[in-house]
Amino acid sequence: MSMTEQRSTSALLYLSGVTVSFDGFKALNNLSLLVEPGEMRAIIGPNGAGKTTMMDVVTGKTRPDEGEVVFDGKADLTKLDEADIATLGIGRKFQKPTVFENHTVRDNLLLALAGLRSWYKLLLAAPTKAENNRLDEILSIIRMEPQQHMLAARLSHGQKQWLEIGMLLAQDPKLLLVDEPVAGMTDVETETTAQVLREINKTHSVVVVEHDMSFVRALGVKVTVLHEGSMLAEGTLDQVSADPRVVEVYLGR
Amino acid sequence: MxxxxxxxxxxxxxxxxxxxxxxxxxxxxxxxxxxxxxxxxxxxxxxxxxxxxxxxxxxxxxxxxxxxxxxxxxxxxxxxxxxxxxxxxxxxxxxxxxxxxxxxxxxxxxxxxNNRLRGVIEAAVGSLTLMSPDARVRRDAADSLFKRPDPTALGALDAAIAAEKDARIKTAFQEARAAVVLTSDASKQDKLAALEVVRDKGNRDALSVLQAAINSQSDPEVKAAATAAAASVRQTLAGWEAAQNVWYGISLGSVLLLAAIGLAITFGTMGVINMAHGEMVMLGAYTTFVVQDIIRTSFPHLFDASLLIALPLAFLVAGVVGIAIERGIIRFLYGRPLDTLLATWGLSLVLQQAVRSIFGPSNREVGAPAFMSGAFQLGQLTITYGRLWIVVFSLLVFATLILVLRKTPLGLYMRAVTQNRPMASAMGIRTPRVDALTFGLGSGIAGLAGVALSQIDNVSPNLGQGYIIDSFMVVVFGGVGNLFGTLVGATALGIVNKFLEPYAGAVLGKILVLVFIILFIQRRPRGLFALKGRSVE
Amino acid sequence: MITRFLWQGMGPSLRVAVLFVLAIGIILPLLNQLMPASNALYVPAWVLQLIGKYLCFASLALAVDLVWGFCGILTLGHAAFFALGGYCMGMYLMRQIGSRGQYGNPLLPDFMVFLNYKELPWFWHGFDQFWFAAIMIVLVPSLLALALGWFAFRSRVTGVYLSIITQAMTFALMLAFFRNDMGLGGNNGMTDFKDILGFSVQSDATRATLCFASALVLAIFLVISAAVVGSRFGKALTAVRDAESRMRFLGYRVEGYKLFVFVLSAAMAGIAGALYVPQVGIINPSEFSPGNSIEAVLWVAVGGRGTLIGPVIGAFLVNWGKTYLTGALPEVWLFALGALFIAVTLFLPKGVVGLWSQIRSRGTTRKAKVPA
Structure with a gap:
C-alpha cells in the first residue's frame, strides 16, 4: 500500500533503491533520486560513478536488478522498453551529436516530431499542415531554414548540435536527459549551451549529467553527486562543494 | 571287488x-x-x-x-x-x-x-580353440561359444576353466559356460546360477542369450529369473548407450572446438566474421596431405611422425595466409563488419578454387599413423584412438591458447585491444600489428584444426565450408569474447547433437540444433557467458 | 490513396528504369513471336529464357536491396525465400503433369511412385489449382520471414549475428529439402514439367509470355519499392539503418519497421523464384545453397546498395558475366566471382550507380567552377 502512496507523489521521476550490476561490479548501488516537475537537475560525479548507467536505466536501455523507477507518478519504467519510454515523454540527448546523416535537416526534424510512430500508419501518411507549420517554427527557432533541404551529413559540428536541439524540441518530451552537453566545447559555447538549457527548462524538466564544474555553476541548479553508484550528496553546488566527502571523492585520491 | x-x-x-x-x-x-x-x-x-x-x-x-x-x-x-x-x-x-x-x-x-554348416563350424571351432596357447584365440573362442552356445562343448569348457590361468579369460569361459548351461538340460539351480553370470556380463550378447532363454525355458521360475535378468541388462545397456553418446558428443565437440576457437579469437577481438575461416582449416588439411605425400615418397620411415611434422607447418601456412588476408583486405574494412563478411566470402571462393585447380576436385587420401589407428574397449564403450587423440589435441590447443593469452605480451596486447581499442592505441600499443598477429594466430589455429580434421573428414576443397556456420554457432552460443564459453559451447552442442541424432536422424538433428540456437539467442543474445556492461555496445 | 502511395516514390530516373524494363519485356518477346527466324532482328527462344532468368534475378536482387540497402539487414537467406517460391511453383507444375509421367500415375508425381508413396502427402493438396499455388508462393516465404524476423528482431539480433542466423536457416532448409522423406523430390528436386495454365512450358509462345511476366513483375516491384522507400515509412527505415538506437529513443518501435520490409522482401523473392522455375525447367535443393544468397547480395553490391536501379543493373551485369565466363572459361569463373566480392567491397562500396553519380557530380562541380 505504501508503494502506491509513494507512486502518487508529485515527483516527475522517481528512483528508489535501484541496483545494477555487471559481472559482480555494481554500477548502481541502491540509488534513490527524485526530480520534480519543471525542475532542472545537474548530476555530477567522477568517472564510473554510474551517471550514464542511471540514464540507461531511465531510458530503458538497461534493466535494473532491483529497485523502482517511476515516471510521472504512474509509469513503471522497469517494465517498458526504449520506444515506450520515449513515447511517454522522456527524451535523451547523447554526448556525441547523433543526427540522421543521410536525411535532410527537415526530415530529421520530421522523424523526431511527436506523433506518428507506428510503421503501418507512416506507410500512407503525408505530413499534415499542422506538422509542416511546427517544422517551420522549429526551423526558425534553430535558425536553420536555409539549410532545411541539406543532408545532415554536410552540416558543421555546431549546426549538428543545433539540429539535435531542434529534434528535441520537435520531440517535445516532458523530461529531457542530457549527457555531458559541453564536452569538448569552448567557454563561449559552454555559456551558450547553458542559456539554451535554461530556456528549454522553462517548458520542460531537465536532468543534466556533467563533469564540468564551471558549467554546472553556470546552470545554478540543484546538484546531485553520485559516487560508486550511490548518491553521495545533494544540494546547491556550494553546499555539496563544502561537503568533505565530496571533496575527498574529487580530490582525495 | x-x-x-x-x-x-x-x-x-x-x-x-x-x-x-x-x-x-x-x-x-x-x-x-x-x-x-x-x-x-x-x-x-x-x-x-x-x-x-x-x-x-x-x-x-x-x-x-x-x-x-x-x-x-x-x-x-x-x-x-x-x-x-x-x-x-x-x-x-x-x-x-x-x-x-x-x-x-x-x-x-x-x-x-551353407549357413547351417557355417553355424555348426563356428560353434565347433569355438570349442576346438578353447585350449589354444594363444590367449586371444581362447578369448575369441569363449566369445563365439557365448554367442552360439553349444551343449556338447560343456565338457571342453569345464576342462578349459580348470586349466585357465588368466583371470579375465577364465571369466569369459565361465560366462560361456553359463550360456551353454542355459541351452542344456541342466538342473534348475544350475540354470539360475548361470542366469546371474550372464546378467553380470551385461552387454548386448548377454541380452540375446537371456532373450533366447526366456523363449526356450519351460520352468516358470527360471523364466521369471531370465526376464528379470534381461531387464537389468537392458538398464545397464541404456547406461552404456548414454555414455557412448556422451563420448561421441565430446568427440564432435572437440572437432567443433578446434574449428571454432580460431574464429572466437578473430571475432572476439575484432568483431569481424572471417568467412574464409573454414578455408584456413582446409589449408591445414592440405598441408597435412602434402607433408604425407613427401614422406611417403621420400622418407617412408617417418610416416608415423607425419602429423607431428604437419602441425607446425599447417600453423605457419594458415597463419601466414591469415596475416596476408588481414593486411590485404580486412584492415581496410574495419568498422564495416558486413562488408568484411562479403569480402572474406569472396576470398573463400578464391581459395577453394585455387586448391581445386592445384590438387583437383576429388578427395585426397590422408593416412592415419599407427598410434592413431585402432580402438580399445572401455567397459562397453568402443573408443577409437584417432578420436581420442583429437579430443586430447583440442584440449592441448585450448590450454596453450589460454596460456598465450594470459602469459605472453601478445596476449596482453590482444586483451587490451579487445577491451578498449582507442585506449590501447593511446598507450602505445601498435593496434594494427596486434590485429594482424591476432588474425594470424586465429588462422594458424584453424590450420591446426585442419591437421586433426584430415583424420576424420574428407580432404577436399569443400572441407572448410561445412564448419563456418557450426563454428559461428559455437562462438555465439558460448558468448563472444570468452574462450571458456567456446569450450563449453562446443562440448554442449556436440553432446546435444549426438543425443538428438538417434531420435531425429543426423539431418533433422542438425536442424533442431540450429532452431535451438536461434531460440537460445532470443533468451540470451550475448551467449552463455556474456560480457556485460557498457563496453559491449 | 493507393495510387498516391504508389506514385510518391516515382522519381524521374526510376520512371525511366521502369519503362526500360517494360520495354525489354515487351519488345524482345514480340521480336521472337513476330519475326521469322531468318530475320536479323529475330530473338531466339534461348535468349528470351536467359533474359527472363536475369529479370527474375533482378527481382531477387531488388528484394535483397530493400532489406540490406535500405534497412541495413544483411540477409544471407534470400535464396531460401526464392527457392520456397520456386518449390511452390514446382509443386503446381508437377501436378499439371498428371498421368503423362513415366509411371503414368494420375495423382502421384513420378518421384513419389519411385519412392513407394501410397498417397499424396497432405501438403500437396490444392497445388493442382493455380490460384492456390499462387497464394502459397507469397504466403510460404512470408510466413517463414515473419517467424524468423519476429524472433530475431524482437531480441535485437543485428549485424553479422543476423547474417549468420539467416544463413544457418537457409543451410538447415537445404539439408531438409535434400531428404527424400520431405516429399519434395529430395536430391533431384522436381523437373520434366509439361505445362503451365494449360500451355506447354517448352513452347516459344509460353517462353515469350514468361519473359514478359518477369519484366512486368520486376516493374511492379520497382514501383512498390519506390513507394515504400519514398514514404515517411521509408525515411524512418533508412533512419533505422543509420542509427537504430537513436530511433528507439525517439519512440519508434524498430522491430515493426524491420519486420515489414523483411516480410515484403521475402514475398518478392518468393514470386521471383516462382517465375524462375518454369523458365529453367527445374527446381532442386541446391537453390537453397548459402552461396546463392550471398551471390544475390553481390549483385546488389555491384549495382549499388540503397538505390533502386542498382540491384537491377548489378543482377544483369554479374549474371551476364557468369553466363559468359562459365561457358568460355569455367575455371576462371569462381576466381572472378571471388575477386569481384573483394573488389566491390574494397573499391566500389556504392556500386556502379554510386560510381556513376560520383563521376557526374564531379563533372558538375567542375562545370560549376569554370564560370566562377
Whole structure:
C-alpha cells in the first residue's frame, strides 16, 4: 500500500533503491533520486560513478536488478522498453551529436516530431499542415531554414548540435536527459549551451549529467553527486562543494 | 571287488577311446578328405568327427571351410586352403599347412557350405580353440561359444576353466559356460546360477542369450529369473548407450572446438566474421596431405611422425595466409563488419578454387599413423584412438591458447585491444600489428584444426565450408569474447547433437540444433557467458 | 490513396528504369513471336529464357536491396525465400503433369511412385489449382520471414549475428529439402514439367509470355519499392539503418519497421523464384545453397546498395558475366566471382550507380567552377 502512496507523489521521476550490476561490479548501488516537475537537475560525479548507467536505466536501455523507477507518478519504467519510454515523454540527448546523416535537416526534424510512430500508419501518411507549420517554427527557432533541404551529413559540428536541439524540441518530451552537453566545447559555447538549457527548462524538466564544474555553476541548479553508484550528496553546488566527502571523492585520491 | 572291475572296465574303455583318437589323429588326412565329399549332411558328420579328433590343425581348416576358402585342387585332388593374392589364390596344403604354390579359381573346386554348416563350424571351432596357447584365440573362442552356445562343448569348457590361468579369460569361459548351461538340460539351480553370470556380463550378447532363454525355458521360475535378468541388462545397456553418446558428443565437440576457437579469437577481438575461416582449416588439411605425400615418397620411415611434422607447418601456412588476408583486405574494412563478411566470402571462393585447380576436385587420401589407428574397449564403450587423440589435441590447443593469452605480451596486447581499442592505441600499443598477429594466430589455429580434421573428414576443397556456420554457432552460443564459453559451447552442442541424432536422424538433428540456437539467442543474445556492461555496445 | 502511395516514390530516373524494363519485356518477346527466324532482328527462344532468368534475378536482387540497402539487414537467406517460391511453383507444375509421367500415375508425381508413396502427402493438396499455388508462393516465404524476423528482431539480433542466423536457416532448409522423406523430390528436386495454365512450358509462345511476366513483375516491384522507400515509412527505415538506437529513443518501435520490409522482401523473392522455375525447367535443393544468397547480395553490391536501379543493373551485369565466363572459361569463373566480392567491397562500396553519380557530380562541380 505504501508503494502506491509513494507512486502518487508529485515527483516527475522517481528512483528508489535501484541496483545494477555487471559481472559482480555494481554500477548502481541502491540509488534513490527524485526530480520534480519543471525542475532542472545537474548530476555530477567522477568517472564510473554510474551517471550514464542511471540514464540507461531511465531510458530503458538497461534493466535494473532491483529497485523502482517511476515516471510521472504512474509509469513503471522497469517494465517498458526504449520506444515506450520515449513515447511517454522522456527524451535523451547523447554526448556525441547523433543526427540522421543521410536525411535532410527537415526530415530529421520530421522523424523526431511527436506523433506518428507506428510503421503501418507512416506507410500512407503525408505530413499534415499542422506538422509542416511546427517544422517551420522549429526551423526558425534553430535558425536553420536555409539549410532545411541539406543532408545532415554536410552540416558543421555546431549546426549538428543545433539540429539535435531542434529534434528535441520537435520531440517535445516532458523530461529531457542530457549527457555531458559541453564536452569538448569552448567557454563561449559552454555559456551558450547553458542559456539554451535554461530556456528549454522553462517548458520542460531537465536532468543534466556533467563533469564540468564551471558549467554546472553556470546552470545554478540543484546538484546531485553520485559516487560508486550511490548518491553521495545533494544540494546547491556550494553546499555539496563544502561537503568533505565530496571533496575527498574529487580530490582525495 | 566290483568297484575294481568297474575301474578296470572304465579304464579299458578309456583306453579304447584314446587309441581310437590316436588312430583318427593319424588319419587327419582322411578326415579332411571326408569334408570334401558327399552332401551337406555328410559334411556335417565329417565336421563333428574332425572336431572330435581334437587335432590342432582342425581349427584353421574349419575356419577356411566356413569362409569358403577350402578347395580341392583338380589336378591332384589335394585339399588346399586358398587366400586371395591379387588375381590368383595363394595356396597351402590343408593338412600340413605347407605352401602349395598358387592357382586360379578355375583350377580348383570350392568346398561348399551353407549357413547351417557355417553355424555348426563356428560353434565347433569355438570349442576346438578353447585350449589354444594363444590367449586371444581362447578369448575369441569363449566369445563365439557365448554367442552360439553349444551343449556338447560343456565338457571342453569345464576342462578349459580348470586349466585357465588368466583371470579375465577364465571369466569369459565361465560366462560361456553359463550360456551353454542355459541351452542344456541342466538342473534348475544350475540354470539360475548361470542366469546371474550372464546378467553380470551385461552387454548386448548377454541380452540375446537371456532373450533366447526366456523363449526356450519351460520352468516358470527360471523364466521369471531370465526376464528379470534381461531387464537389468537392458538398464545397464541404456547406461552404456548414454555414455557412448556422451563420448561421441565430446568427440564432435572437440572437432567443433578446434574449428571454432580460431574464429572466437578473430571475432572476439575484432568483431569481424572471417568467412574464409573454414578455408584456413582446409589449408591445414592440405598441408597435412602434402607433408604425407613427401614422406611417403621420400622418407617412408617417418610416416608415423607425419602429423607431428604437419602441425607446425599447417600453423605457419594458415597463419601466414591469415596475416596476408588481414593486411590485404580486412584492415581496410574495419568498422564495416558486413562488408568484411562479403569480402572474406569472396576470398573463400578464391581459395577453394585455387586448391581445386592445384590438387583437383576429388578427395585426397590422408593416412592415419599407427598410434592413431585402432580402438580399445572401455567397459562397453568402443573408443577409437584417432578420436581420442583429437579430443586430447583440442584440449592441448585450448590450454596453450589460454596460456598465450594470459602469459605472453601478445596476449596482453590482444586483451587490451579487445577491451578498449582507442585506449590501447593511446598507450602505445601498435593496434594494427596486434590485429594482424591476432588474425594470424586465429588462422594458424584453424590450420591446426585442419591437421586433426584430415583424420576424420574428407580432404577436399569443400572441407572448410561445412564448419563456418557450426563454428559461428559455437562462438555465439558460448558468448563472444570468452574462450571458456567456446569450450563449453562446443562440448554442449556436440553432446546435444549426438543425443538428438538417434531420435531425429543426423539431418533433422542438425536442424533442431540450429532452431535451438536461434531460440537460445532470443533468451540470451550475448551467449552463455556474456560480457556485460557498457563496453559491449 | 493507393495510387498516391504508389506514385510518391516515382522519381524521374526510376520512371525511366521502369519503362526500360517494360520495354525489354515487351519488345524482345514480340521480336521472337513476330519475326521469322531468318530475320536479323529475330530473338531466339534461348535468349528470351536467359533474359527472363536475369529479370527474375533482378527481382531477387531488388528484394535483397530493400532489406540490406535500405534497412541495413544483411540477409544471407534470400535464396531460401526464392527457392520456397520456386518449390511452390514446382509443386503446381508437377501436378499439371498428371498421368503423362513415366509411371503414368494420375495423382502421384513420378518421384513419389519411385519412392513407394501410397498417397499424396497432405501438403500437396490444392497445388493442382493455380490460384492456390499462387497464394502459397507469397504466403510460404512470408510466413517463414515473419517467424524468423519476429524472433530475431524482437531480441535485437543485428549485424553479422543476423547474417549468420539467416544463413544457418537457409543451410538447415537445404539439408531438409535434400531428404527424400520431405516429399519434395529430395536430391533431384522436381523437373520434366509439361505445362503451365494449360500451355506447354517448352513452347516459344509460353517462353515469350514468361519473359514478359518477369519484366512486368520486376516493374511492379520497382514501383512498390519506390513507394515504400519514398514514404515517411521509408525515411524512418533508412533512419533505422543509420542509427537504430537513436530511433528507439525517439519512440519508434524498430522491430515493426524491420519486420515489414523483411516480410515484403521475402514475398518478392518468393514470386521471383516462382517465375524462375518454369523458365529453367527445374527446381532442386541446391537453390537453397548459402552461396546463392550471398551471390544475390553481390549483385546488389555491384549495382549499388540503397538505390533502386542498382540491384537491377548489378543482377544483369554479374549474371551476364557468369553466363559468359562459365561457358568460355569455367575455371576462371569462381576466381572472378571471388575477386569481384573483394573488389566491390574494397573499391566500389556504392556500386556502379554510386560510381556513376560520383563521376557526374564531379563533372558538375567542375562545370560549376569554370564560370566562377
Amino acid at each position: 566290483f568297484f575294481l572291475r568297474l575301474l578296470t572296465g572304465v579304464s579299458s574303455a578309456l583306453a579304447v577311446v584314446l587309441i581310437t583318437a590316436t588312430a583318427w589323429a593319424a588319419d587327419l588326412q582322411t578326415l579332411v578328405t571326408n569334408l570334401t565329399t558327399g552332401g551337406f549332411g555328410d559334411r556335417e558328420k565329417a565336421i563333428s568327427e574332425l572336431v572330435a579328433s581334437g587335432e590342432a590343425r582342425a581349427a584353421p581348416i574349419l575356419e577356411a571351410l566356413a569362409a569358403g576358402q577350402l578347395y580341392v585342387r583338380k589336378a591332384d585332388n589335394v585339399v588346399v586352403i586358398g587366400k586371395a593374392d591379387g588375381n590368383k589364390l595363394a595356396l597351402s596344403e590343408a593338412v600340413s599347412g605347407k605352401p602349395a604354390g598358387s592357382g586360379t579359381e578355375a583350377e580348383l573346386d570350392r568346398v561348399r557350405v
